[in-house]
Amino acid sequence: MAEAATRERIDPALWRAAFVLVLGTFMATLDATIVSVGIRELIADFDASVTEIQWVTTAYLLAVVTAVPASGWLAGRFGGRRTWLAAVALFLLGSALCALAWSATSLIAFRVLQGLGGGLLPPTGQALLARAAGPARIGRVISVVGVVPLLSPVLGPLIGGSILGVADWPWLFYVNLPIGIVALALAPRCVPADLPPTRREPFDFVGAALLSPGIAVLVFGLGEVGARTMPIGVALGAAVLGVGMLAGFGWHGLRTDRTPLLDPRLFARPPLGAAALALVVLGASVFGTMFLLPLYLQEGRGLSAWEAGLLLAPQGIGAAAGSLVVNRLIDRLATRTLVLTGIALIAIGTAPLTNLAVLRTDALLGSALLVRGVGIAMISAPVMSAVYRRMRPPELPGASCALNMINTVGGSVGTALLAVVLQSRLAEREVLGAMGVPVAFADAFWWVLGCCVVAVLGAALLPGAAKPDSAATPAPRAR
Structure with a gap:
């Protein structure tokens, strides 16, 4: 009994490893949104159009999507x-190169380089952390460090607005340097070395040519359907092509004799399939809301980026509070119970947003977002810990890659779909005049609420047991 208690205790060495690894995740996820508040400055400084500058954000996200699938192979190989x-x-x-960019084209190119590094950080860091913690401790550790990706979309506009209040736009990128240098200095001492690679599988170039480009083409097609900057037939054709490429990747992954970039068979291993459905909907809900609300607050209510960021802060506060609750309950309650409770809270917090014409007070909006934040924290950590507990150490990089990929896909595709919905609703509600804007945004939030119904389908298949399987292979402890 004493030996088991010692094995389950989270010692300072593990917390140090978690702190260092979460620095990488914080940088990568924060950079996806921090630049959004500097769009006006970039347009003026580079004398560029909005269409050109939007690629500063899009290029980063597409580079992240490209890098995530390769993380499992790279970790296994090197x-x-x-x-x-x-x-x-x-x-x-x-x-550093982004901060030194001399044109919009150079900035976009350097953002791709930055995104390739950023896309590798969350899945690789989570796999290292899962291996160091082992099945008995991973739930409590993930419940704390897993809140960082949830806070980053909220903190990005706030931090970016604060920086631009006292400095020029290059400091949106310079701010990463001290964080990264600290992480590089501490990692060799605090992060335990993982198992040496035992197999040298060749890289799956066919899978790489189908998976990430397929997602990019799908998101591009859906986005163009909403933006309507090209013929609708071309946009729909791109979306269909993206779906076809993803289907081709699945067919290739099941039939290839080599190790695929992302093994589709992993999703047949419980509970990864159910977890994937829950996380793809969570990604759509989180990133979709963070797309709709700032746009509504700035376009519909005339707020600045800083003011909009302040109104979004309660969701981050709720996520932080929810992580503390999950940390205490994750080993006591069933994963299914925690996730279903989280989905219910997200639905309760989203429901007021479907009536923005009435929801005019900041207090009501903040309360709704606070509840949403708590609910979001009750989904991601239990889902990830349930998967990591049931994976053997060699499977952890692939499982971490799959979870991060699914969450990214959910956020990207969900945001693109909501953009299409919003565009169509704005056109239909134009006859209402000024009242048409909040009504159109409220219509889009009904789709976010519908995501909660779909998420229940995945959550119902999650494990009912709170404790990890007895057959799970313990991972080496952090030293």
Whole structure:
């Protein structure tokens, strides 16, 4: 009994490893949104159009989507810690070059470099952390560090607005340098070395040519359907092509004799399939809301980026509070119970947003977002810990890659679909005049609420047991 208690205790060494690894995740996820508040400055400084500058954000996200699937292969080929350190270095190089960019084209190119490093950091860091913690401790550790990706979309506009209040736009990128340097200095001492690679599988170039480009083409097609900057037939054709490429990737992954970039068979391993459905809907809900609300607050209510960021802060506060609750309950309650409760809270917090014409007070909006934040925290950590507990150490990089990929796909595709819905509703509600804007946004939030119904289908299949399987292979402890 004493030996088991010692094995389940989270010692300072593990917390130090978690702190260092979460620095990488914080940089990568924060950079997806921090630049959004500097769009006006970039347009003026580079004398560029809005269409050109939007690629500063889009290029980063597409580079992240490209890098995530390769994280499992790189970790297996070169080792997880070595891959993570290289990703931090690549991210810092991209950040420094972005700050020194002399044109919109150069900035977009450097953002791609930055995104390739940023896309490797969360999945590689989570796999290292899962291996160091082991099945008995991973739930409590993930419940704390897993809140960082949830806070980043909220903190991005706030931090970006604060920086631009006292400095020029290059400091949106320079801010990454001290964080990354600290991570590089501490990682060799605090992050335990993972198991050496035992197999040298060739890289799956066919899978790489189908998966990430397929997602990019799908998101591009859906976005163009909403933007209507090209013929609708071309946009729909791109979306269909993206779906076809993803289907081709699944067919290739099941039939290839080599190790695929992302093994579709992993999704047949319980509870990864159910977890994927829950996380793809969570990604659509979180990133979809963070797309709709700032746009509504700035376009519909005339607020500045800083003011909009302040109104979004309660969701981050709720996520932080929810992580503390989950930390206490994750080993006591069933994963299914926690996730279903989280979905219910997200639905309760989203319901008022479907009537924005009435929801005019900041207090009511803040309360709704606070509830949503708590609910979001009750989904991601239990889902990830349930998967990591049931995976053997060699499978952890692939499982982490799958979870991060699914969450990213959910956020990207969900945001693109909501943009299409919003565009159509704005056109239909134009006859209402000024009242048409909040009504159109409220219509779009009904789709966010519908995501909660779909998420229940995945959550119902999650494990009912709170404790990890007895057959789970314990991972080495952090030293």
